[in-house]
Amino acid sequence: MTKSELIQHLKETVKPEEGIIPAYIFSHPKVYxxxxxxxxxxxxxxxxxxxxxxNKGDFVTRQMGEHSVxxxxxxxxxxxxxxxVCTHRGMKLCRMDHGNxxxxxxxxxxxxxxxxxxxxxxxFQKEVYGDTLDKSKMGLKEIRHDEYAGLIFATFNExxxxxxxxxxxxxxxxxxxxxxxxxxxxxxxxxxxVNASWKLGSDNTISDxxxxxxxxxxxxxxGLVPSGDxxxxxxxxxxxxxxxxxxxxxxxxxxxxxxxxxxxxxxxSPEQWGVLEKLxxxxxxxxxxxxxxxxxxxxKGKQVSNTSFRLWQPKGPDKIEITQWQIxxxxxxxxxxxxxxxxxxxxFGASGIFEQDDSENWTDITQNSKGxxxxxxxxxxxxxxxxxxxxxxxxxxxxIAYENKFNEANARAxxxxxxxxxxxx
Ligand code: FES
Ligand code: FE
Numbered sequence: 001m002t003k004s005e006l007i008q009h010l011k012e013t014v015k016p017e018e019g020i021i022p023a024y025i026f027s028h029p030k031v032y033x034x035x036x037x038x039x040x041x042x043x044x045x046x047x048x049x050x051x052x053x054x055n056k057g058d059f060v061t062r063q064m065g066e067h068s069v070x071x072x073x074x075x076x077x078x079x080x081x082x083x084x085v086c087t088h089r090g091m092k093l094c095r096m097d098h099g100n101x102x103x104x105x106x107x108x109x110x111x112x113x114x115x116x117x118x119x120x121x122x123x124f125q126k127e128v129y130g131d132t133l134d135k136s137k138m139g140l141k142e143i144r145h146d147e148y149a150g151l152i153f154a155t156f157n158e159x160x161x162x163x164x165x166x167x168x169x170x171x172x173x174x175x176x177x178x179x180x181x182x183x184x185x186x187x188x189x190x191x192x193x194v195n196a197s198w199k200l201g202s203d204n205t206i207s208d209x210x211x212x213x214x215x216x217x218x219x220x221x222x223g224l225v226p227s228g229d230x231x232x233x234x235x236x237x238x239x240x241x242x243x244x245x246x247x248x249x250x251x252x253x254x255x256x257x258x259x260x261x262x263x264x265x266x267x268x269s270p271e272q273w274g275v276l277e278k279l280x281x282x283x284x285x286x287x288x289x290x291x292x293x294x295x296x297x298x299x300k301g302k303q304v305s306n307t308s309f310r311l312w313q314p315k316g317p318d319k320i321e322i323t324q325w326q327i328x329x330x331x332x333x334x335x336x337x338x339x340x341x342x343x344x345x346x347x348f349g350a351s352g353i354f355e356q357d358d359s360e361n362w363t364d365i366t367q368n369s370k371g372x373x374x375x376x377x378x379x380x381x382x383x384x385x386x387x388x389x390x391x392x393x394x395x396x397x398x399x400i401a402y403e404n405k406f407n408e409a410n411a412r413a414x415x416x417x418x419x420x421x422x423x424x425x
Contacts, residue, residue, distance in 0.1 A: 001030060006030050006034065007422070007423050010025070010031075010419060010422060010423055011419075011423055013378055013380070014415065016383070016412045016413070016415040016416040017416065018384070019382060019383040019384030019385075019387060019408065020380045020383070021380055021381050021383050021411075021415055022374070022378060022379065022381075023368070023369040023374040023379045023380060023381060024369060024374045024375050025199070025369075026197040026199060026200065026366055026369035027197060027317050027366055027367075027370045028375075029317050031317070031422070032317035035422060036065050036066055036314075038421050038422045038423075038424060039288050039418070039421050040064065040066070040288070040314070041065060041156050041157065042155070042156070042157045042160065042421070043155060043160070043166075043421075044146075044153040044154070044155045044167075045064050045153060045154060045155065045288075045289075046152075046153050046286065046309075047060075047062045047064070047069065047071050047081065047145075047152050048060050048071045049150050049151060049152070049183075049185050049309075049327065050147065050150040050151075050152060051150060051183065051184040051185050051327075051330075052098070052185050052188070052325075053071065053073040053079070054073070055073060055100065056073055056074070056077065057072075057073065057075065057100040057101055057102055058072070058073045058098075058099075058100050059072040059073070059094070059098065059099060059100070059101060059115065060097065060188075061084060061094055061095075061097055063313050064156065065156075065314070067083065067084075067085075068083075068084035068085075068092060069081050069082060069083055069084055069143060069154065070082045070084050070093070070094050070140075071152060071154075072116070072117075073115075074114075074115045074116040074117075075102060075114065075115055075116065078116070079145065079152060080116055080142060080145075081142065081143040081144075081145040081152070081154040082113075082117045082140040082142055082143070083140055083141035083142075083143060084140075085140075086106040086108065086113075087111070087119065087138045087139070087141075088106065088109060088111045088138075089108065089109075091106050091107060091108035091109075093106050093140070095107070098188055101115060102114070102115060103115060103120060110122075110123040111123075111138075113139070113140055117139045117141075117142050118135075118139045119135045119138045119139050119140075120135075122135065143155070143156060144156075144157075144158060144160075146162065146164075147163075148163060148164065148167055148171060149171070149174055149175060149178035149179045150178055150183065151178060167241075167243070167286070168239060168240050168241060168243070169239035169243075169397075169398035169399050170240075170241075170243035170244075170245070170284065170286060172239075172272065172397050172398050172399075173237075173239075173282065173284055173397065174284070174286075175268060175272055176268070176272060176275065176279070176282060176294070177282070177292050177294055177307050177309070177327075178292075179267055179268070180256075180263075180264050180268055180272075180276060180329075181260055181263050181264060181267065181329040181330070181331065181332075182330040183307070183327045183328065183329060183330065184327065184328065184330045185326065185327050186325075186326040186328055186341055189310075189323045189324055190323075190350045191321055191322065191324075192350045193315065193319060193320070193321050194319070194320050194322060194362060194363060195318055195319055195363050195366060195367075196318065196319070196320055196359070196362035196365070196366040197318060197320075197365075197369070198288075198289050198312040198313070198314040198320045199418070200312075200361075200365055200366065201291065201312030201320060201362065202285050202287070202289055202291070202312060202414060203411050203415075204358065204361075204362070205283055205291040206238075206243075206245070206285035206410040206413075206414050207236060207244070207246070207407065207408050207409065207410035207411035207414070208411070209231045209232065209234075209246050209248070209283075209405035209406060210231075210385065210405075210406045211361070212230075212231035213228075213229060215358065215361060216353075216357050218353070218357075219347075219353055222353075224297055224298075224346075225297060229406075231248065232404055233248060233249065233250070233404070233405070234246065234247045234248040234280070234281075234405050235247045235249075235392075235401045235402060235403060235404075235405065236386075236401070236402045236404075236407045236409060236410050237395070237400065238399055238409065238413045239398060239399035239400075241287055241417060242285070242287025242288065242413075242417035242418065242421075243284075243285060243287050244284075244285055244399070244410040244414065245282060245284040245285065246281075246282070246283045246405045246410075247275070247279070247281075247405075248281035248282065248283075248405065249275065249278045249279055249280050250280070251278055251279055251296065251303070253302075253303035254277060254303065255279065255280070255296035255303045255304065256329075257332045257333065259332075259333070260329055260332065264276060271396040271397065272397075274396060275396065279294065281293070281294055281295045282294040283295075285410075285414065287417060288418075289311055289312040289313065290309065290310070290311055291310045292307075292308075292309040293308050293309065293310075293348060294306070294307045295343075295347060295348065297347070299339060299342070299346075302339075304336075304340055304343050305340065305343075306326065306328075306340045306341070306343045306344040306347075306348075307326075307327050307328065307340075308324055308325060308326045308327065308348055309324070309325050309327065310322055310323055310324040310325065311323045318366045318367075318370070322350075324348070324349065324350070326340075326341060328340050328341070383408045383411050383412055383415070385406065385407055385408040386402065386406070386407030386409050387409075389402055389404075389409070400413075
């Protein structure tokens with residue numbers, strides 16, 4: 001199938017408004033290629049939280065689609081996002097996940113780049129190049145970047161709308177996770193690989209509270225969460241550009257450190273505070289592949305929330321590297337930080353019980369979507385849940401809000417946005 005034939009086929013077979021999502025889009029290598037070109041080269045992509053690189057010289061290496069980048073806190077005090085490709089002959093310049101360096105020396109021939117990207121030194125330059133090499137033209141490629149609430153995003157697309165506009169109304173909800181207090185990451189992110197399509201992570205994040213009853217049923221049996229349809233209560237909200245969330249509320253208990261109440265009230269609007277006060281959980285998808293999660297549970301005699309965020313980093317049509325950060329209020333007590341970190345490890349960390357259940361679902365669905373049969377028969381999955389429902393108009397936050405989280409409205413909106421992106425001229 002040529003690229004234009006594939007685009008035509010996608011236009012004909014993906015019908016989000018009818019709840020029809022074909023199986024092949026979750027594993028076809030050509031669809032993946034198109035996603036890399038049309039989404040991961042064009043969109044804003046989350047890379048790092050500012051608290052990961054607080055000091056001059058700090059850096060982390062991250063992925064933008066298929067490309068490695070270095071996010072540095074340069075010696076000039078600015079944040080830089082640099083393509084991790086030596087401008088001499090293409091070696092991967094930095095092979096560490098994180099660290100602190102004034103400069104990076106290429107492991108191939110030793111070109112030496114400052115943490116701002118400038119080329120500083122070339123071995124035997126006079127002898128091997130004479131006066132012909134202009135170092136000022138051979139700095140690392142700097143990628144367009146911006147930040148919101150401490151979240152650093154970058155895009156390869158010089159034509160992309162500003163980050164602020166791209167995020168739009170989802171910022172109101174990001175504030176609950178990242179702006180409610182001064183937040184800091186709890187060490188470097190955990191990473192693990194799952195054999196699944198990245199879209200299943202995003203689709204599960206943006207709309208699927210329905211699976212909790214069954215997939216995570218064993219957790220209710222252990223008494224860690226209530227049994228029954230508890231995951232239904234709250235709102236499903238779509239804010240545009242493929243971003244949306246599920247908001248679990250009300251929570252009869254306050255799940256955040258009491259002593260920070262004044263800070264929360266100061267930093268949030270009264271409406272945002274009203275939501276945080278009653279929040280049980282919040283699961284946000286920032287398109288294309290970022291998830292933010294606030295979840296809370298009874299733990300050691302109190303209601304404890306933990307806040308984490310992650311990427312479904314594509315590593316091929318049927319593989320993701322999940323990268324997960326845990327974040328906590330900088331001014332919380334040591335005891336609270338420990339409790340919060342422990343609940344994260346128990347639930348959504350690499351070995352968390354929720355995590356294991358979800359990975360198994362996505363691995364099997366990805367496997368089930370493979371093969372010529374699906375293209376030939378045009379098999380599709382059913383995303384029609386909640387099509388009979390109407391949004392409510394009295395929810396305090398922005399976006400299209402449905403009362404009750406059992407709904408696939410957000411997944412339909414996510415796939416509409418996805419389809420528009422992959423089929424764009
Ligand atoms: Fe980096 Fe040659 S490829 S110095
Ligand atoms: Fe789940």
